[in-house]
Amino acid sequence: MLKDLVNQLERWYEENQHEQIVEAIEQLPIVERDYKIIGHYGRALNNLGRYSEALQQLETVKQQGQQDADWYWRVGYAYFFLQKWQKALAAFEKAQELAFDNRVEAYITYCRKIMKNIVQMTENVQHIPFRKRDFSQFWEQSDYANKNYVEASPTPEIIASIEQELGYKLPADYIWLMQQQNGGIPVNTCFPTVMPTSWAEDHVAITGIMGIGREKTYSLCGELGSNFMLEEWGYPNIGVVIADCPSAGHDVIMLDYRACGNDGEPAVVHVDQEDDYYITFLAPNFATFIAGLINEEIFDIYE
Template sequence: MAFEGFSFNDFWDDCEYAKKEYISNPPTDELISEVEQELGYKLPESFIWLMKQHNGGIPVNTCYHINKPTSWAEDHIAITGIMGIGRDKPYAICGELGSRFMMEEWGYPNIGVAICDCPSAGHDMVFLDYRECGPQGEPKVVHIDQECDYEITFLADNFEEFIRGLVNEEVFNS
């Protein structure tokens, strides 16, 4: 089972902005199939499971530790929100500011699916990376930094590992 032993009790910040820009109704199996077909990638089971519980939003813990500097920080990346499965919210993976938009309008490499935007307002993103596994496989999670010539930095072996690794920004402010 996905996220065994992980509590989502205090995971989401359901503020008005999150409700307006990110959070959609739980996706139906039909919508998931349509979105996968539109994007050309099978979404990871852990991503689908989480979106069926809470379809997109802003997590309380928005930082992820890395061992190299980016245009954001010396030792971590930050996300603004997690894109849900759908088209109805601006920050949904097939929404107005979703995955296709980021590749077509911002020039991000076509390596998979954009799943998290960052506080830089489009200058860096978190993607599901299907380069090694192919469009039907289990993608890794990467950070792409537009400010550093679209440098790709590995974050996690899978979506669940990425979610489990998110920490509060206060960890880096001490």
């Protein structure tokens, strides 16, 4: 019976039917869920973005997994997407010690680069505090930006209303920047990455940053704002879309509240619809993301 189920779980995995896997296992009495079944369960939960639940399940068979590279890989994968880089790195390194795997090696490299970048980005922001920076040349001035992005300066009432509609508390530095200019197109539109995306091997690009309001097309609650991208394009409900990208909807930049809760300080991530909504960590907070934007000419291979 269990052998037939395991074979079925493998077929569903090959067909990307991860919800089917979870549903089938959850119908199975807990006493019948052996080590292999829990492994399938954790993997499916990871593939559905339910990383905390995956860790909880994998933890129940921790003793049996001590010599299993797959167990450490699944644990590391969950920690990686929960942005717990040190724990992810430790799990990946143990998996690699048990059985060399190119995918594990890649994630070890990603962890190390991300942790190094976070230190560098944090030092950069600490060297020149965000609100002491010169933003006089930050925004591109254009009729297109004025028509589609730039809202009137947000009042406390508007901010509260938008937060209520979105269901998240906006970062203080984001609100502060929008009070200087409420949305628009930055002069610098690229952010370096340690992982390749559908846009480029080493960076992502944005078209504009959404302002706090409802009037403009690319405002947080505008016609093509955050809720539209979640509801119509199927982006994961992990936070708030704050920037669109040149792909015209096929990737976006989001505030990611999974680790901090709806009222906390969110990380900034890239979500790639072209790659099954793969989430790439960019920066630990909004201020660090803005300070890290660089000009597209740096990535222009024709220069």
